[in-house]
Amino acid sequence: MTGRTARTQVEKSAETRRRIMEATVRLLQWQGYSRLTTPAIAKEADVSRGALTHHYATKEDVVVAAVEYQLKEAIETTRRYVEQNADKDISVDEIIDYLWRLMADGLFYVTLEWLPEMRHNALFKTRLIPVVQGFHSSLNEIWAIISRRYHADPRQAEVVLNATMCLFRGMVAQTIVRKDTEYFDELLSFWRQLLRQMFANGLGIDISACSTREERS
Amino acid sequence: MTGRTARTQVEKSAETRRRIMEATVRLLQWQGYSRLTTPAIAKEADVSRGALTHHYATKEDVVVAAVEYQLKEAIETTRRYVEQNADKDISVDEIIDYLWRLMADGLFYVTLEWLPEMRHNALFKTRLIPVVQGFHSSLNEIWAIISRRYHADPRQAEVVLNATMCLFRGMVAQTIVRKDTEYFDELLSFWRQLLRQMFANGLGIDISACSTREERS
């Protein structure tokens, strides 16, 4: 009787919580924050409303936990990517593509849902800021690889990373109003070439042949 | 009896509508889309709820009109800026600063409020897309000034403008989670210098001394 489906309470509740968080993230991505309701979350997670309120006192608790969950998952994914490539010969292009995919594959869409809430809800902000900082730390790690490989000043490399991330955020935001793959591919090409040449010169000196037109190898 | 406050109906209703739109934009900026209610808009505009529903059938109509209003106002402001500087000797730095101020002074905060709604509301999107495109057209105009002055390829200049706007969008988004003026000043300096040097070379060839450290003149 204890072998098959017998799970401890902590396992069960952890499972339930995970279901709720994944459902919440899914609903944030598909329907958005303004349409997010607790009944919808319970239904999407295939959990009763009672179970939902048992684990999370308020709706805000659910959202905070869900965003934490997604960001920490992204951090873990990134750390694994870092470990796998710490010794390997990884190019600027590859890291750029990794970061772009990370953002464009839903992560920043979900971010755009809760980011406004952060402006208007101090508690929400207080609870999430540490997670966001952890996320950025993991980005710095991945960037340090490229920074070391090209013997670039870490200080300057960080500025370039930040610019890259801001650029990508703005690009993802624009994908909502502009469905135009070519347009974004062109921007990515432009940026890849710019970075490639900056790093080739150890960041910051003598970037040459910086055309906006470029085809990937 | 007709001299003092006697205004024609169209004037009155136009005034009321403007009050409603400005109130809506204000509430979007201060409280956000998820907290936006029609009673709150009426109160902020100092107008009865009946007046509100008289002029706008649904809440969505109000928001669409308000966003249109704000964007068209931004377009007008930009066009005036263009006219005033079409002949003047305007630098890359000045345009960059203009664009940054335009975005950072609330415009993109409000955008971040309705942008998610656009992902989930097809009608809302359909109605707003033309206005957004008009906004981008006016940006292209201002950019054309600098493009001509530096004899840069308009095609490449457009890519650089788009990258600039995406960068700024991402930066404004990040200001929500990171209150750090120095950080954003550094990014702006980095970008100004990059553009300055790119334009100095007619866009795209031989950017030298591209440091992330820079002080403004």
Next chain:
DNA sequence: TAAAACAAACAGTCTATACTGTTTTTATAT
């Protein structure tokens, strides 16, 4: 006098949370 602008009340829906009851698990004593 007709139409537009405005005001106010209303009806229906929805949502978040609190509350009550039930089942399952765990710890403990035997």
Next chain:
DNA sequence: ATATAAAAACAGTATAGACTGTTTGTTTTA
């Protein structure tokens, strides 16, 4: 090993509040 008490997990319902869209009534303008 087993019985039992306690605690946690879960399910379902009730309720209070709020918001939207509508409708009806009143004032002002053309």
